[in-house]
Amino acid sequence: xTDSFRQSQGRKVVSRATAEALGELNHMVVDSSRxxxxxxxxxxxxxxxxxxxxxxxxxxxxxxxxxxxxETLRSPADDQEQAAVEGKLELVGKRALSExxxxxxSITDVEFDPESGDIGSVLxxxxxxxxTNILGLGSYAAVLASPHDDQ
Amino acid sequence: xxxxxxxxAITGLPVVTVAGGEDVAEVRDVIYSPExxxxxxxxxxxxxxxxxxxxxxxxxELIHAIGEDAVMVRDETALTEPGEAPREVGKPxxxxxxxxxxxxxxxxxxxxxxxxxxxxVGSKGEVVGYQIEKAEGGTAYIPLPAxxxxxxxxxxxPPATQEFVRDDLVGFGAAVDEFRERLxxx
Numbered sequence: 001x002t003d004s005f006r007q008s009q010g011r012k013v014v015s016r017a018t019a020e021a022l023g024e025l026n027h028m029v030v031d032s033s034r035x036x037x038x039x040x041x042x043x044x045x046x047x048x049x050x051x052x053x054x055x056x057x058x059x060x061x062x063x064x065x066x067x068x069x070x071e072t073l074r075s076p077a078d079d080q081e082q083a084a085v086e087g088k089l090e091l092v093g094k095r096a097l098s099e100x101x102x103x104x105x106s107i108t109d110v111e112f113d114p115e116s117g118d119i120g121s122v123l124x125x126x127x128x129x130x131x132t133n134i135l136g137l138g139s140y141a142a143v144l145a146s147p148h149d150d151q
Numbered sequence: 152x153x154x155x156x157x158x159x160a161i162t163g164l165p166v167v168t169v170a171g172g173e174d175v176a177e178v179r180d181v182i183y184s185p186e187x188x189x190x191x192x193x194x195x196x197x198x199x200x201x202x203x204x205x206x207x208x209x210x211x212e213l214i215h216a217i218g219e220d221a222v223m224v225r226d227e228t229a230l231t232e233p234g235e236a237p238r239e240v241g242k243p244x245x246x247x248x249x250x251x252x253x254x255x256x257x258x259x260x261x262x263x264x265x266x267x268x269x270x271x272v273g274s275k276g277e278v279v280g281y282q283i284e285k286a287e288g289g290t291a292y293i294p295l296p297a298x299x300x301x302x303x304x305x306x307x308x309p310p311a312t313q314e315f316v317r318d319d320l321v322g323f324g325a326a327v328d329e330f331r332e333r334l335x336x337x
Binding site: 032097098099100101102103135136137138139140141142143 | 165
């Protein structure tokens with residue numbers, strides 16, 4: 001099964017322990033070298049956005065994202081996480097730059113496995129690019145390997 | 152096909168890390184060696200609004216690729232302290248700048264004055280030609296052989312250069328290849 005970052009954005013986040021709605025899914029935090037979702041960001045704004053580590057996401061479903069409990073919501077622990085919470089490392093909308101230094105447009109969506117959190121591919125415009133081609137992800141750009149780029 | 156770009160178009164491009172996707176600097180200027188017919192490095196500015204000069208330089212060996220939208224480096228360690236860079240990069244001699252030099256053929260014909268360098272996109276800074284300001288006005292492009300002689304105020308090119316002068320960059324790549332073939336360079 002495959003889900004996508006765009007499809008899941010705004011999905012409600014619910015505590016499995018209390019059935020309480022905790023907010024809306026806002027961003028996905030990814031480890032670009034492991035091509036894996038490491039956390040989800042619930043809510044938005046400096047004071048109202050929290051992280052839930054992927055291991056505490058008990059069920060990433062089509063209608064709701066279930067997390068173990070309200071206690072699994074935590075504040076960003078470092079600058080990297082702060083940037084992620086603020087959406088600065090958001091993959092969707094990020095400039096796509098080939099490793100040859102040519103812009104390829106921007107990332108329109110990211111497809112991942114909601115069971116494992118593994119990222120399968122990214123869409124740049126209409127083109128589907130395997131996640132193994134992501135070389136680096138930062139505030140400026142997602143750098144993509146370019147096997148058939150100009151030279 | 153070779154994609155060509157004027158060196159002046161590189162200034163202002165972000166320097167982006169492949170591993171990190173971060174824009175760590177911005178190109179201030181190119182450092183060119185007329186003897187080698189190649190870029191030897193880049194000087195840098197800090198990134199962002201009201202940014203100033205960065206002390207570090209980027210030697211050409213540490214450039215991953217020069218593209219149309221960015222100069223790529225593997226990571227931030229590519230930015231080198233001038234003292235640790237090769238001499239021609241760390242302390243470039245300003246009089247080696249060819250911009251403004253008169254281009255003379257061996258036969259003593261002036262083709263114009265150098266106004267820019269023409270680079271191959273995606274390469275590590277190979278310079279294949281010069282943009283010149285023609286004496287009669289307007290710009291043109293001339294292919295570059297293995298450099299003949301450079302004095303600091305003029306450079307001398309083979310007479311055949313004259314036949315390969317092009318008015319725009321479209322088709323100039325082919326002219327370079329043809330020219331070099333003629334000179335037995337490739």
